[in-house]
Amino acid sequence: MLENYIGIVILILLFFIVYKTYKIYVIRKKYGHIPGPKTNGLLGFYLGNLDEALKYLKGGKILADMMLDLSKKHGSVFKFQILDKIVVFTINQNAVKEVLITENFPKIPEIYNQVGFPYNERYLGNGLLSNTDSESWKKRRNLFNNGFHRNILMNSIEEFNTKVDSLLVRLRLLSDGCTKITLFKEINHMALDVIASIAFGMNTNSINDPKNELNHYVYESLKGFYRQTFEPFIIYNPLEWKFLYNYKQIIRKLRDLGRKQILKRILNLQNGNYVADDILTNLLKNHVDEKFNVDNMVDDFLTFFVAGQETTANTLAFCMLELGRNPHVVKKLREEVDSVLGSKSYISYEDVAKLTYTNCVYKETLRMWPPIPEIARISDKEIEINGLKIPPKTWIQVSTYVSGRYEEYFEEPEKFLPERFLFNAENTRIKNYTYFPFSLGARNCIGQNFAQLVGKIFIAKFVQNFDMTLDWSQNLGVIQEATLRPADGTQCYLLPRKN
Numbered sequence: 001m002l003e004n005y006i007g008i009v010i011l012i013l014l015f016f017i018v019y020k021t022y023k024i025y026v027i028r029k030k031y032g033h034i035p036g037p038k039t040n041g042l043l044g045f046y047l048g049n050l051d052e053a054l055k056y057l058k059g060g061k062i063l064a065d066m067m068l069d070l071s072k073k074h075g076s077v078f079k080f081q082i083l084d085k086i087v088v089f090t091i092n093q094n095a096v097k098e099v100l101i102t103e104n105f106p107k108i109p110e111i112y113n114q115v116g117f118p119y120n121e122r123y124l125g126n127g128l129l130s131n132t133d134s135e136s137w138k139k140r141r142n143l144f145n146n147g148f149h150r151n152i153l154m155n156s157i158e159e160f161n162t163k164v165d166s167l168l169v170r171l172r173l174l175s176d177g178c179t180k181i182t183l184f185k186e187i188n189h190m191a192l193d194v195i196a197s198i199a200f201g202m203n204t205n206s207i208n209d210p211k212n213e214l215n216h217y218v219y220e221s222l223k224g225f226y227r228q229t230f231e232p233f234i235i236y237n238p239l240e241w242k243f244l245y246n247y248k249q250i251i252r253k254l255r256d257l258g259r260k261q262i263l264k265r266i267l268n269l270q271n272g273n274y275v276a277d278d279i280l281t282n283l284l285k286n287h288v289d290e291k292f293n294v295d296n297m298v299d300d301f302l303t304f305f306v307a308g309q310e311t312t313a314n315t316l317a318f319c320m321l322e323l324g325r326n327p328h329v330v331k332k333l334r335e336e337v338d339s340v341l342g343s344k345s346y347i348s349y350e351d352v353a354k355l356t357y358t359n360c361v362y363k364e365t366l367r368m369w370p371p372i373p374e375i376a377r378i379s380d381k382e383i384e385i386n387g388l389k390i391p392p393k394t395w396i397q398v399s400t401y402v403s404g405r406y407e408e409y410f411e412e413p414e415k416f417l418p419e420r421f422l423f424n425a426e427n428t429r430i431k432n433y434t435y436f437p438f439s440l441g442a443r444n445c446i447g448q449n450f451a452q453l454v455g456k457i458f459i460a461k462f463v464q465n466f467d468m469t470l471d472w473s474q475n476l477g478v479i480q481e482a483t484l485r486p487a488d489g490t491q492c493y494l495l496p497r498k499n
């Protein structure tokens with residue numbers, strides 16, 4: 001009996017190995033005409049370039065650096081293999097345009113389902129970011145486009161100022177020159193408050209009360225989510241089941257919070273009217289399945305925090321790191337800020353438009369340190385890149401990180417040079433489709449104006465108010481989880497500005 005079972009298991013295993021071998025043989029042949037890194041021996045046949053990727057990670061580098069090194073070696077289009085998957089990577093300008101704009105190839109369900117439903121739990125669900133069905137995405141995007149329009153954001157300028165000011169008040173209390181401050185953490189709280197307030201009319205005050213429920217659950221939900229990306233087999237490990245159970249509870253609590261908030265808004269009860277939680281929960285039940293779908297709304301509620309909070313905070317934490325390394329940039333920034341604002345603390349929309357150099361500093365930060373370094377899509381027709389035919393159903397990866405550091409596109413790419421974004425009369429300094437930290441085309445970032453506004457206001461007010469010294473003992477490198485982030489979160493010491 002036992003021998004029979006073992007025999008069956010061996011047969012299934014053999015069948016699996018033969019199937020995988022054949023599958024890998026076929027895809028390697030299919031993409032044989034595209035250049036790319038070699039794989040090592042028999043193991044390399046099965047694992048592809050996984051060993052090289054792991055070497056980068058173990059060496060404290062990020063995968064985006066591996067792509068950069070490969071593009072220096074193989075040019076603007078190459079392929080790499082991870083297990084039984086071949087990905088075509090490109091920073092070719094025409095290809096970037098074709099993939100993201102002209103053809104607008106679909107998002108890859110295998111990747112975005114992990115964002116929507118990690119461990120089969122509804123997280124961002126079918127929200128804007130993770131939605132892979134173009135028709136349903138279009139309807140939702142149309143719903144939200146207006147809310148993020150420049151004119152609407154202009155009307156919120158006071159609130160942007162207020163939230164940044166709240167953070168400045170807190171930083172002032174810590175600016176004694178010897179208290180170590182982790183700027184990423186502080187800015188992350190502000191980013192949550194500003195999204196909560198402007199997008200949902202919520203007053204969260206994470207800046208002074210980081211333990212508030214929303215901040216806590218968003219933070220914890222992201223932590224668990226990252227593990228899925230880098231430890232895909234966690235679900236099969238019984239020792240991790242407790243973690244998974246707790247993680248799912250966190251997501252459920254976060255979604256409950258979102259549901260209640262949305263209902264409060266819908267029922268227009270938020271203006272000081274207290275509604276007990278259990279009443280709200282009952283109201284909620286009655287609203288499900290009516291003409292609007294509350295679960296879909298919760299998807300987007302979470303999406304705006306998950307897509308907007310960390311990206312905004314990472315960018316500003318990177319920016320502060322670069323300012324710490326480049327005092328001459330701070331000097332120039334201050335000259336601009338002083339001439340536009342003087343001692344004024346309120347920054348109007350018109351002021352923001354005048355902060356040209358500040359804008360360049362923000363853009364240069366995103367060139368070097370885009371929080372979302374690469375984007376993958378799946379082709380739904382054959383395309384040609386540099387004369388190479390790329391078959392339909394190919395995973396194609398494009399990368400603003402690699403483009404932004406590619407010498408053919410940006411001179412002295414390792415240097416932080418905001419001036420490169422000061423456009424000359426012909427507006428030709430930045431080559432087309434080489435810089436896209438907010439992505440391009442129909443599925444670009446809906447929050448980009450929002451992020452830039454809060455970013456520029458923060459940078460201007462920060463240099464207007466503080467002298468910063470970086471803690472040089474911190475890890476000044478970068479980590480790549482779901483997003484790129486300064487490894488130690490930009491640790492520094494602050495003093496009130498002297499001159």
Ligand code: HEM
Pocket residue numbers: 128129141195199303304305307308309311312315370371372375437438439442443444445446447448450451
């Ligand atoms: C510096 C800050 C930010 C950066 C660098 C950034 C970058 C991006 C990128 C690259 C994408 C495309 C992702 C993909 O194709 O998978 C994206 C999409 C998105 N972002 Fe942002 N983002 C930022 C801030 C924000 C903010 C503040 C919000 C909202 C408050 C936001 C909301 C979204 C949403 C909802 C999407 C999905 C859009 C769609 O597919 O229709 N982002 N973002």
